[in-house]
Amino acid sequence: MSFPPIPPLPQTQCLSSKTFKRPPLDGSLTIPELYEWVAKNSPEHPLFVYPAESGEVKTIYWKDTIRAIHRCARMVKEKVSPIHAPGEAPVIAILAHCDAPSYLAMHMSVLRANYISFPLSARNSPAAVAHLIKQVDVKYVFVGREPSMKKLLEDAFESLKGQDAEYRLPSASIVPLYEELYGSSDGSTSFPKPIRFINRRLIELAATIYYSDKDLTGLVFAHQVIPLFHMMGLLHMGFACATGVVLAVFEPKSPAILPTPDNAYKAATLTKCQVILTPPSVIEAWSTDPEHVKWLASLESVVYGGGALNRAVGDYLVSQGVCIINGYGRYASAIFKYGPVDPDDWEYLRLSPHMVPELIPYGENTYELVIMQSPLNTLNVVNTEVNGIPAFATSDLLLAHPEKPGCWKLFGRVDDQIMHSTGEKTNPGPLEKILNRDPHVEAVIFFGAKRFQAGVLVDPKPEFQFDPSDEEKLAEFRNKIWSTVQKLNEFAPQHSRIVKEMITVSKPSKPFQYTAKSTLRRNFMLTEYREEIDALYNSLEMSAQTNVAPPTEWDLISTVGFVREVVNKVLVHKVKDEEDIFQYGCDSLQATYIKNILGRTLHDAVNLDPRRLSDNFVYEHPTILALSSHIVKLATNVSVSAGNKNDKKEEMQSLVDKYTAGLTELQPAGDKSSGTENWILVTGTTGGLGSHILATLASNEQYTGVYALNRPSKRSTLLERQQRALADLGLDAEQVLKRVELIEADISVDNLGISQELYQKMQRNVSSILHNAWRVDFNLSLASFEPNVKSVRNLLAFSLTSARPEPLKFIYTSSIAVLHDVSKAQEPLLEEHVTADISAGNGYAESKWVSEQILLKASELTPVKTLSVRLGQLSGGLNGAWNIKEWLPSMIQSARAVKCIPADDKNVSWIPIDLTAKVLVELALADFDSGCVTHIIHPQPVPWTKLANAIASELGVSIVPYNEWLSRLDDLSKSESNGMVAGNGDASSLQLLRDVPALRLLSFFHVLPVVMDQRGNAFGFLKFSVQKSLSLSKTLSDPKLEQLGEADAKAWIGYWRRTGFLAS
Structure with missing residues (x-):
């Protein structure tokens, strides 16, 4: 096997040493030959230093090491040569926990004898050792003197005999080329995997240290806690040969000294180490002792690997002056660049320049690292190809630094997520x-x-x-x-x-x-x-169905206590009886738990069919008091019906009245200002549409800048969330955020939840508001949306008390859901306001109608210039990103269970999310009539069949009539319902809801056939007029505007697969 020479390396090492001469690292010499070369040309250079029992520090020089290797090689040949034919290169395993100098001599002597060295981890189980011996066909094992090592090998041999009575324990047979070496991976998923190395690869790895920012020749590296059978140990044996770093170890003796934080500290201080190599656990132990911390701060660097260092420990050590380096590697690929990043960024690393990395977006600003084959990277593991080039997909997720390109933090594993x-x-x-x-x-x-x-x-x-x-x-x-x-x-x-x-x-x-x-x-x-x-x-x-005892009497007081216990058990934390549980974190599956517990209890106590509780039961009664009142009626057989439409209309109008009261009293506090800056305030920018709006606004020179208001989060900063959102959509976060000021705010409270100083500054600068933040949940009641409605009033207050000379523009992203009940209307539906009865019946639609009416009234009573923009169905954008919680993704994910997707021969007018953002910005800049309504849908619809064919082809499923698809979904649903009635199917039924998300929307899918024949677009969607929008938007009125097509459908599928929502 021949390779081209290794490319010339940077001149960073061996620059000033008087005892170490730089060896040839062009691939012309094998590793054993390199050791011979170094011993001949740098005989007086130290390789090992260690503290003797007497306290004296002793040195093992390169000339000593090569003599030991020669002696050991003769011994190896004497023992191994009788078991193989001339010309064969058997695999020789080393299973030992001996001292470092002895281990290195043993390993190198096997190579010098022209055999294949296989260092085995002494921490493996007998079954793992047996697996490795058999898989690579080991012919001879050198085992340590320790009883534990001998016992480990004996047990491994017994395991081999037990697996195959005819298996011959290590004996001669054909093996690979003599220059091939083997090392074993960490085996974190199953048994360890033997990984093949060749001399070329080991030299490449040794040479990676030349991409360091510092000349390391002669520096003493503390190696007491890193065993040489570990990949990091083997790697540093190569570094020592390539650059002349000195390895500080324990005193050679048998049995070998086992490392502890205490003895490693003593040995490292006695040998005057300058660099520490260690797993995080040792650093964490040292961090508890001030003397140890003071010592760590005196070192060149502390390099950790093999796991994550506790963040609090790392932050503390850095504050004390310790230089910490993340020594991340994978399958003996030296991935990190040796050298510190800024102290505050100690968790981050820089990728070594010798690598050619490919970073595959995984979502939320994380990327899977894929290492490409390159002249300096002859991969020993290849598991994929990128653009026809062999590559190694590490399955490691890296998180990009929010401000420093090229700096990465290890986030986790793809297979661990x-x-x-x-x-x-x-x-x-x-x-x-x-x-x-x-x-x-x-x-x-x-x-x-x-x-x-x-x-x-x-x-x-x-x-x-x-x-x-x-x-x-x-x-x-x-x-x-x-x-x-x-x-x-x-x-x-x-x-x-x-x-x-x-x-x-x-x-x-x-x-x-x-x-x-x-x-x-x-x-x-x-x-x-x-x-x-x-x-x-x-x-x-x-x-969960039986742990809460039912009330002894089904009166309101007893029932409230019962329901309170159920709700608080499911939510984990307590809510008050009158509080909306969805405002306190209740999600759809927790609502399912509450519904099932209450349904099961009613069945057992009063023989009530649980199916009398609608799918939206909890959403329709979102407080403990409302749930209790409804359950009392059910348990006592009082007639219960859905909320009267007139009651709904009254509730809607009362909210309009509540949040328009006193609008005319809102006036600027002082004289009109002469502010000339033209900033826009936008809310809700960390979602899909919001991120695209932000990117579009930031690139528009008509605005001086953008204030982006979003709710705070305990889990991450707003900057981190915004960067993840932009990256997930394939947008350049660094470029977008140059003209953006991110602000954590709560727009449902007075003054938007920000300081008075910032509030007034924004009032001086802001000329327009684009209000996009809104909760999207079609199951919630209107009461659950009141904080959202209040946000409209608060932003109006911001607008009306502004002292700018011109009235502010207020653009609100409404929804075509406002047109909830239009059975008698003629299509296309016009861009105009509607009465409350059109929107009544769905909490989300009702909340949007209320907000439209508040803005309409504001435009009539005050100078503010308002525009309500009803958005149609948004589809995936630039990189196919489509919110997985929507109805179409649920339908597509469920296709695997029902083996099909539904047909419909009508058109869809879905509009890509990035295109929607562009149109919204154009509308914000346009001269519109205050108080009006517009629609955003795709003006050039496309047949659903065209998209369905592409989706079905990608998923390998069929396209069937809608009713057949629904019937298959119903068949799955029946098992859940029957299980609930029988009382023995709760676990499986809930699991089914998780595996087939379309079942959660079953009531929605059942409504569609009723309207599909009556309405103009596919899946019962209405046709909408877009005449006003066309007159205000150049993008939407462009005759060259592309329709949705096969490429879009494939992009959606690709995005859902990349995020793990769909199986690849």
Whole structure:
């Protein structure tokens, strides 16, 4: 096997050393030959230093090392040569936990003897050792003197015999080319994988240190806690040969000294180390001692790898002057560039310039790192291709620095991200770190893929271990760690929070297994505990129906107490009886839990058919009091009907009156100003449409700048959320945000929840408002939208008290949902205001109507210039991004279960989200009539069939008549309903809701056939007039405007696959 020479390296190393001469790293020499070259040309240069028992620091020079390698090679040949034919190169395994100088001599001697060296991790299990020996056909094993190593090998041999009675333990056979080497990966998913190396690859890895910013020759690297059988150990053996770094180790002796934080500290200080190489756990232990911290601050750098360093520890050490470097690598690819980033960014790293990386967007400003084959990177693992070039997809997710291009933070693993059945993702890494700090906990693994709710498997520390089948002890242990779980829940997004019932504990008969890096074999353990995890979900879902005792009397007082307990149990935190539970975080699946518990209880107590509770039961009664009042009527057989339409209309009008009262009294506090800046205030910019609006506004020179107002979040800064949102849509966050001021605000409270100083500054600068922030949930009642309605009034107050000379423009993104009940109207529906009865019947539509009316009245009573823009169905934008929570994505994801998608021969007038943003900005800049209404839909509709054919082809499903598709969906739904009535199908029925999200919208899909024949567009959508919009927007009226087509449909599918919403 021949390769072109390795390209010339930067002149960064061996610049001033008097004892080390730079070796040839062009690939002309093998690794053993390089060792010979260094020993000959730099014989007096140190390779190892160590503190002797006497306290004296001793040195092992290169000349000493090469003599040891020669002696060891003769011994290896004497033992191995009888078992193989001339010309063969057998695989020789090394299974030892010996001192570093001895291990290096053993490893290099095998290579010098022209054999294949296979360092085995001494931390592997017997089964893993047996697996590796058999897979690579090991012919001879050199085992350490320690009894534990001998026992490990004996058990591995026994395992091999047990698997195959005829298997011959290490003996001669054909092996690969003599220059091939083997190392084993960390085995974090199943058994370790043997990874092939060639001399060329090892030299390339050694040469990567030349891309450092600093000359490292002669620096002493503390290597006490990094075993040489680990990839980082093998890598630094190469660095020592390539640059002359000195490795500080423990004193060579048998048995070898096992590292602890204390003895590693003593050895490192005695040998005057300048760079520390260590896993995070050792750094965290040192951080508790001020003397250790002072010492760390005196070093050149502290390099950690093999896991994540506790953020609080890292922040503290940096504040004390410690230089921390993230030493991230993958499959012996030296990925990071050696050298510090800014202290505050210690978690970030820079990718080494020797690599050619491809960063694949994964969503929320994260990217999967793919390493391309290149002249300096002969990949030893190839698992993909990019543009025809071999590549290694690391499955590692990197988070881009919000302000510094080229700086990245390790976010997690693609295969660790837990995709829930709701489409939400849990990133387990940060949450596991919080729980791992509990004094009762050894390790934890989060789970919940394809489930609604996350859970956690806990491995207690040895002194706290017990048999989890003992329910009393299990409850006691859960209580012990509950305070830490509560801290975790404060940090976690709602869909990632842990309830007590979702904590399970490891069994002594199934101990946690770890890799050579001392990291958990996550997927292996989840497979081991699959049965227990399934039982946990079943138990939770079944017990949720019976844990709350029904009231003894179905009067209002007793029922309120019962409902209160149910709601607070499901929500985890308490809400008041009169508070809207959806304003306190209740989501669709929690609403399903509440409905099912109440339905099951009513069935058991008063023999009520649970199907009498509508799908929207909780949404229609969003407080504990409202739920209780309705349940009392059901339980006592009082006639219950849907809210009277007249009542709805009265409720809608009362909100209009409430939030238009006193509008004429809102006046500027002082004289009109002469402000000339032309800023626009936009709300709700972290969603899909909002991000596109922000990008469009930021590129429009008619505006001086953009104020982007969004709600604060405990989980991340507004800047981080905005950058993730823009990146997810394929937009250049750095470019967009140059002319944007991001502001955390609560527009549902007075003064928008910001300081008076900022409020007044914005009033001086803002000439227009584009109000886009609104909750989107078609199940909620109007009462749940009142904070949104109040935001319209608050922004009007901002406008009317502005002292600018010209009245402000107020553009509001409404919705065609306002036209909820237009059975008698003639299509296309005109761009005009409608009466309350048209919108009544859906809380979302009602809230939009109320806001339109508030703005209409404001335009009649005050100088403010208002425009309500009703948006039609928005489709995926530039990179296909389409919100997975909408009805079409739910229909498409469910296609796998029903094996089809529905047909419709009519047109769709869906409009791409990026195009919508452009039109909105054009409308904001146009001279419109105050108080008017416009529509935004695609003026050139396209047949649904054209899009459906592309989607069906991509998914490999058929296209069937709508009623047939609905029938298949109903068949799946019946099993859920029957299970609820019988009382024995709760767990499976809830799982079905998660796997087939279209079932949650079943009532919506059932309504469609009623209107599909009556209305002009596909799926019962109406035709809308866009004449006003066409007159105000150049983009929308452009005759060259493209229709939706096959490429758009494929882009949507591609986006849903990239985000994990659809299987690839």
